[in-house]
Amino acid sequence: MLEVHDLHASVGEIKILRGINFTVKKGETHAIMGPNGSGKSTFANVLAGRPEYTVTKGEVLLDGKNLLSMEPDVRAREGVFLAMQYPVELPGVRYNQFLKAALDAIREHKGEDQIDIRAFNQLLKEKGDLVEINPDLMRRNVNEGFSGGEKKRSEILQMALLEPHLALLDETDSGLDIDALKTVADGVNRLQDPEKSVILVTHYQRLLNYISPDFVHVLIDGKIAKSGDHKLALELENKGYDWLRETIPPVSETSGESAS
Amino acid sequence: MSKIAASEIAFIEHFDSFNSMMTSTQPNWLNQKRADAFTNYRTNGLPTGRRGNESWKYTDVRDISNTAFANSSEDLITSITEKDLLDSSHLNKNWSTLVFINGVYSSSLSTQNPNDGIQITNIKDALGSHGQIIERHLGKYIAPDDDPFVLLNTAFINDGAFIYIPKGIASQDPIHVIYFSTSETDPTISHPRTLIVTEEFSETTLIESYVGTPKAKYFTNNVTEIVIGEESRVDHYRLLLDNPDSFHIGTTVVHQEKASTFSSTSLQKGAALGRHNLTSTLAAPQSTCNLNGLYMTTGSQHIDNYINIEHIEPHTTSRLYYKGILDGSSRAIFGGTVTVQRGAMKTDAQQKDKNLLLSREAEVDSKPALFIYADDVICGHGATAGHMDDNSVFYMQSRGIDLLTARRMLIKAFASEIIEEVKIDSLREYLEDLFVSFEDELTLLQASSI
Incomplete structure (x- = not known):
């Protein structure tokens, strides 16, 4: 469903992604790990269309469609969801109104009617229970006054509500206590079905105790240095990332497929 | 020989004929007050030279002084119908409503439902009926008393709203005063005066609407005085919705007695040049004022808020919170000064001004200031100005919300803090609709902006 070919991206003059090749099939869960500054968060944000990143080279196809030519909102309506590392507070924007607007936009894109307000409230309650979020938060402004853990649960709630085909989780596990981590992992596991794919960006192996990825990729200096199955994550936990630095092939614009 | 501005010549001519007309009908004390005001006005004239004139530093009134305003004819005033009011303002048939056309009272368009001894006239x-109360309060709390526009207003006092709330009375419905302006070929001028006196243990809600005929060219120079008795409460809404070609200079002076509360919401969307001077004097212990405002400017509008809060006595509280949304090449000025006088211990004063700039050319000058001459006080102030937050827009887009809708929701969210606080349902709904029409004008919300 997702094909990434030789993706290069920059912020201003700084090159961050230097030729990523990567394929995700329907129903698969991929983990992207790597040291700080390796570009793993950039990768997730580039896929979601964050405007401060410039794609300088490469191609990304979502179900055969050119993802990079789509506005961020169109990507979301096509089924991409980014659970953000730093969810944004929106003072004055009510949580439930915000999510209803989002869901209606996605439904409209699919040719469906707007959701009835009562059905929406019921759905929101169900999804809220799933991530064990305090229902009072949904009557507040988006993320305003939420604790760090509540913000992450809120991201998973939004994901559960909008039912994306491709979920990108950008360090959703960071800063969570063990209960919140289990809830988040549980939310992700419930989302998984044969039609849906997940990309987990994480710095730690800890989340992978609860979510078992089909593939693990290590990103170093903007390229995939190594790919493997879930055992690779355990190896990284023990050995760190330095042993992989030497294995990176010399930087070349035509470097071959390092992952799939 | 110094050049005399067009309006100055017109004012002098108007005053002579107006004065001779009024002398026979108005009481002596008022004639004297008007004559003194005009003499004082002529000392300095309009504040066209801004150098060294701190209170008018950022607002150029030469467009006013270069205009020769004409008197309104009787026919012009009577040509205004209820439909004109409906098109320009919020009308609620259940409320007592006083309507003035170019400063002249229209009994046919007004509705008076007074009860419990409340005077709305x-x-x-x-x-005639309440001369003593008017004489006791009119012009008594204006300080400093040298503002040329206030002096002009006083010199030309003819009519305006008078509201009197007796002791212990809570007025049920809001009282609405509409100052409607219009013109034919020549620009018109009006100097409406409003006096509200509330006795102790009373409650009242007042709405002032400044509106006009679309495309009419006029200048409204109003003064509103509000005297709040002990343990009393006044909720005040001031809607500046004059047409975008008009001039508006307004002054509101509030005098608060012991344990009184004044809450005001000032909403400014209209006028090519708009200025509001708001002074609240917390003259007795435990008095509180909450001043909220929202200014919304487009095109080349210029809106100036000049606010003074005076804490005179101990245990007084003030909250000043204004927000601005600016588009085009418009300009806004926020001058907020809180003064804590020597005896005003335990003062609690906070002021904030936040601005959302929607274009590169829009400009705001925000000048919050605190002068503290007492010990043991809690005071704070702050001002911000920024463009729309890209992170917030992206966050909304990443959930499927399109760019224009995301921007629209964020701009509305910025204003909602002020609009949602409006307690009168029908007025809040009117203002929400008005805000939609404001958003429709914004450059960033046009499809062509993407």
Whole structure:
């Protein structure tokens, strides 16, 4: 469903992604790990269309469609969801109104009617229970006054509500206590079905105790240095990332497929 | 020989004929007050030279001084119908509503439902029935008393709203005063005066609407005085919705007695040049004022808020919170000064001004200031100005919300803090609709902006 070919991206003059090749099939869960500054968060944000990143080279196809030519909102309506590392507070924007607007936009894109307000409230309650979020938060402004853990649960709630085909989780596990981590992992596991794919960006192996990825990729200096199955994550936990630095092939614009 | 501005010549001519007309009808004390005001006005004239004139530093009034304003004819005033009011303002049939056209009271367009001894009438009539109360309060709390526009207003006092709330009375419905302006070929001018006196243990809600005929060219120079008795409460809404070609200079002076509360919401969307001077004097212990405002400017509008809060006595509280949304090449000025006088211990004063700039050319000058001459006080102030937050827009887009809708929701969210606080349902709904029409004008919300 997702094909990434030789993706290069920059912020201003700084090159961050230097030729990523990567394929995700329907129903698969991929983990992207790597040291700080390796570009793993950039990768997730580039896929979601964050405007401060410039794609300088490469191609990304979502179900055969050119993802990079789509506005961020169109990507979301096509089924991409980014659970953000730093969810944004929106003072004055009510949580439930915000999510209803989002869901209606996605439904409209699919040719469906707007959701009835009562059905929406019921759905929101169900999804809220799933991530064990305090229902009072949904009557507040988006993320305003939420604790760090509540913000992450809120991201998973939004994901559960909008039912994306491709979920990108950008360090959703960071800063969570063990209960919140289990809830988040549980939310992700419930989302998984044969039609849906997940990309987990994480710095730690800890989340992978609860979510078992089909593939693990290590990103170093903007390229995939190594790919493997879930055992690779355990190896990284023990050995760190330095042993992989030497294995990176010399930087070349035509470097071959390092992952799939 | 110094050049005399067009309006100055017109004012002098108007005053002579107006004065001779009024002398026979108005009481002596008022004639004297008007004559003194005009003499004082002529000392300095309009504040066209801004150098060294701190209170008018950022607002150029030469467009006013270069205009020769004409008197309104009787026919022009009577040509205004209820439909004109409906098109320009919020009308609620259940409320007592006083309507003035170019400063002249229209009994046919007004609705008076007073009860419990509440007086809701026009000053001209009230001079007969409540002359003593008017004499006791009119012009008594204006300080400093050298503002040229206030002096002009006083010199030309003819009519306006008079509201009197007796002791212990809570007025049920809001009282609405509409100052409607219009013109034919020549620009017109009006100097409406409003006086509200509330006795102790009373409650009242007042709405002032400044509106006009679309495309009419006029200048409204109003003064509103509000005297709040002990343990009393006044909720005040001031809607500046004049047409975008008009001039508006307004002054509101509030005098608060012991344990009184004044809450005001000032909403400014209209006028090519708009200025509001708001002074609240917390003259007795435990008095509180909450001043909220929202200014919304487009095109080349210029809106100036000049606010002074005076804490005179101990245990007084003030909250000043204004927000601005600016588009085009418009300009806004926020001058907020809180003064804590020597005896005003335990003062609690906070002021904030936040601005959302929607274009590169829009400009705001925000000048919050605190002068503290007492010990043991809690005071704070702050001002911000920024463009729309890209992170917030992206966050909304990443959930499927399109760019224009995301921007629209964020701009509305910025204003909602002020609009949602409006307690009168029908007025809040009116303002929400008005805000939608404001958003429709914004450059960033046009499809062509993407």
